Amino acid sequence: MGDLARFLAANRAQVLDLLGEHMILVGIAVGAAAALGLPLGVIATRDRRIEAGVLGVANVLQTIPSLALFGFLIPVPILGGIGATTAIVALTLYALLPIVRNTHAGIRAIDPAIREAARGMGMTERQLLTRVELPLAAGLIVAGVRVAAVISIGIATIAAAIGAGGLGVYIFQGLAMVDDTVILAGAVPAALLALVADAVLGRVARRLTPPGAPGAPSGIRPA
Amino acid sequence: MAHLDRPHEGADGAASSPAVAFDRAGYALADGRWLVRGLTLEVGARETVVLVGRSGAGKTTALKLVNRLLDPVEGEVRVGGRATAAWDPVALRRRTGWVIQEVGLLPHLAVRRNVGLVPELLGWERERIDARVDELLDLVGLPTAEFGSRRPHELSGGQRQRVGVARALAADPPLLLLDEPFGALDPITRAELQGEFRDLVHGLGKAALFVTHDLREALALGDRVGVMAGGRLAAIETADEFLNSDHPEARALAATFDGGRRGG
Numbered sequence: 001m002g003d004l005a006r007f008l009a010a011n012r013a014q015v016l017d018l019l020g021e022h023m024i025l026v027g028i029a030v031g032a033a034a035a036l037g038l039p040l041g042v043i044a045t046r047d048r049r050i051e052a053g054v055l056g057v058a059n060v061l062q063t064i065p066s067l068a069l070f071g072f073l074i075p076v077p078i079l080g081g082i083g084a085t086t087a088i089v090a091l092t093l094y095a096l097l098p099i100v101r102n103t104h105a106g107i108r109a110i111d112p113a114i115r116e117a118a119r120g121m122g123m124t125e126r127q128l129l130t131r132v133e134l135p136l137a138a139g140l141i142v143a144g145v146r147v148a149a150v151i152s153i154g155i156a157t158i159a160a161a162i163g164a165g166g167l168g169v170y171i172f173q174g175l176a177m178v179d180d181t182v183i184l185a186g187a188v189p190a191a192l193l194a195l196v197a198d199a200v201l202g203r204v205a206r207r208l209t210p211p212g213a214p215g216a217p218s219g220i221r222p223a
Numbered sequence: 224m225a226h227l228d229r230p231h232e233g234a235d236g237a238a239s240s241p242a243v244a245f246d247r248a249g250y251a252l253a254d255g256r257w258l259v260r261g262l263t264l265e266v267g268a269r270e271t272v273v274l275v276g277r278s279g280a281g282k283t284t285a286l287k288l289v290n291r292l293l294d295p296v297e298g299e300v301r302v303g304g305r306a307t308a309a310w311d312p313v314a315l316r317r318r319t320g321w322v323i324q325e326v327g328l329l330p331h332l333a334v335r336r337n338v339g340l341v342p343e344l345l346g347w348e349r350e351r352i353d354a355r356v357d358e359l360l361d362l363v364g365l366p367t368a369e370f371g372s373r374r375p376h377e378l379s380g381g382q383r384q385r386v387g388v389a390r391a392l393a394a395d396p397p398l399l400l401l402d403e404p405f406g407a408l409d410p411i412t413r414a415e416l417q418g419e420f421r422d423l424v425h426g427l428g429k430a431a432l433f434v435t436h437d438l439r440e441a442l443a444l445g446d447r448v449g450v451m452a453g454g455r456l457a458a459i460e461t462a463d464e465f466l467n468s469d470h471p472e473a474r475a476l477a478a479t480f481d482g483g484r485r486g487g
Contacts, residue, residue: 117327120292121341121390122317135331210331210374 003181004188011185019189022166025084025159026152026197029091033148037096038141041103042129055104058097066155069093070162087156087164094155095148102144106137139209146201153194157186167193240304241265242398242430243289247298249454250284258284260454262298268397271424271431272459273445275438275476281454282434286400289432290319302398317341320391320399320429324406327387328375334360334386335371341394359389362423381412388420392427399424399431405440417443438476442466450476 008015040058044051064072069090073080079089110133118132134141160168170186173179243266250259259281266272274282287293288300291312299306302315321327328337336343338359339352347355357367363385375383384404391399404420405413421444424431435441441448442462449459450472458470466477 113323113327114329116292117321117323118329120290120316120321120323122313122315122344124313127344132329132331 004184007181007185008189015185015189018165018167018169018186019193021084021164022153022156022168022190022193025087025091025156025164025166026149029088029152029156030095030145030149032088032092033095033099034145036092037099037144037148038103040096041100041141042107042133044100044104045107051104054100058100061093062097066090066094066158067161070158074162082163084159084164086162087159087166091152091156091159095152098144098147098151099141100144102140102147103137106140106144107133109140110136136210139205142201142205142208146198146205149197149201150194153190153197157190240268241301242268242270242303243432244301244304245285245288245298246301248285248288248295248300249297250281250288250293251296257454259288259295262454262456264449264456264459266398266430266432267446268430269425269428270446271421271433271444272447272449273433273435273441274449274451274456275435275441276451276457276472278436280451282436282451283402284454285451286402286432286434289398289400290316290321317345317394318396318398320394320396322384322387322391322399322401322404324403328383328390330375333372333374334365334378335367337375337386338390338393340390345394355393359392360386362392363389363419365389379412380408381416384408384416385419388416388423392423392429397430399429399433401431401433403435404433406435406437413440420444438479 037058040054044054070086073086073090074082076086080086114132114136115128118128123131156164156166157168157171159166160172167186167190171183172186174181174183174186243264245262245264248259248262249257251257262281262285264272274285276282284293288295289302289307291307291310294308299308301307302310302319307315329340332340335356339356342352342355356371360367360370365382365385370378370382370386375386378386387404391401405416408416417440433441433444438448442465445462447459447461448465450457450470452472457472458468460468460473465473468474468477
């Protein structure tokens with residue numbers, strides 16, 4: 001541990017650069033996954049066939065080993081190649097499933113009687129979505145973003161293999177040099193980043209979970 | 224029961240057409256099972272009609288045919304003289320107050336927002352909504368200052384139902400639909416709310432179609448009481464005549480009431 005502290009202190013500027021790259025990779029990927037996954041999750045609750053398709057594809061994407069996915073993307077024009085773009089595309093695909101799945105589950109878990117009450121008061125389908133379904137599902141949706149962020153922070157370390165930068169650079173250097181200290185200089189900050197993201201998004205999810213929403217702590221359904 | 228003396232329809236011209244008219248209306252599930260069949264019934268502009276019957280008799284289905292949560296598969300239902308099929312469902316629902324048991328309030332919104340919801344959907348100005356919410360919460364005995372910012376789960380069952388009634392009245396709809404609104408309450412709270420409801424609805428001159436399985440409640444609140452059985456309207460009588468009806472289903476219900484009658 002002393003070696004690690006000395007290494008990090010000596011290379012502070014570079015460590016911060018790599019950490020910054022890492023956060024940008026993950027931030028863009030999770031942002032894109034949320035922008036795509038939220039509407040997909042909502043659409044999946046509206047149509048049975050789309051539901052099966054969307055959840056199926058997202059599930060399959062999740063099962064592709066990450067190093068292989070990076071490899072597959074290298075020859076793909078525009079999205080692929082060597083560098084950060086490819087890494088962001090791959091990370092987005094991984095981040096998609098938890099967000100789609102939680103959005104879908106969060107809306108599906110709402111008591112149908114609440115939905116009917118909202119309709120019966122004269123809400124349009126759009127108002128039902130924005131005023132009832134999304135607010136009630138918000139806690140679970142953010143929980144999905146949280147899982148997506150934690151997964152992406154881990155997988156992004158592999159992105160260094162295709163030249164995308166990030167903390168993985170140290171891990172691969174350390175592997176090549178057979179130097180534990182250098183490996184840890186990449187792995188430890190990445191793990192800490194994941195823990196921080198997990199804690200922060202966990203807090204947000206709890207704050208956004210209204211009483212009466214699916215997944216709310218207790219006293220959910222007054223009898 | 225002084226209100227029984229009132230005519231079913233108001234004297235003024237606007238009120239001369241019934242608030243709701245079922246015209247041989249029927250509703251069936253996809254498997255062909257009829258939930259409501261051949262229902263013909265009018266609710267006058269200032270009248271409260273209560274439908275009683277066992278679970279599964281088609282009472283709730285009949286209510287949902289009025290605000291287009293369901294559409295009749297035969298016959299028609301007219302609201303304000305116009306067939307529901309010709310109404311935009313959203314517009315129809317915003318002018319029809321709907322009170323249901325328990326889950327009707329949106330759990331993530333404060334009491335104030337729940338009550339102001341329909342006016343908000345109708346695009347009222349903020350100040351007008353606030354004034355209306357204050358007025359209604361006062362009316363149901365839950366002043367905004369104390370209760371306005373609570374969430375539904377922070378209220379008792381009776382308080383929630385009061386909020387439900389306030390919400391249904393918020394946009395001043397000519398018609399109220401009530402689906403066992405007091406069903407989950409303890410007997411004392413229930414009796415209180417029934418009394419408040421009767422004063423409120425009659426005082427405001429609303430038409431109301433009310434569904435319950437409790438005959439005592441039906442007789443206390445209804446100008447007329449209809450008995451539903453197997454999806455059909457088996458009998459409809461004024462509240463006074465009801466106990467003398469010789470229809471079997473009405474007699475069966477009246478029999479359940481005898482004990483309560485001696486007690487009360």
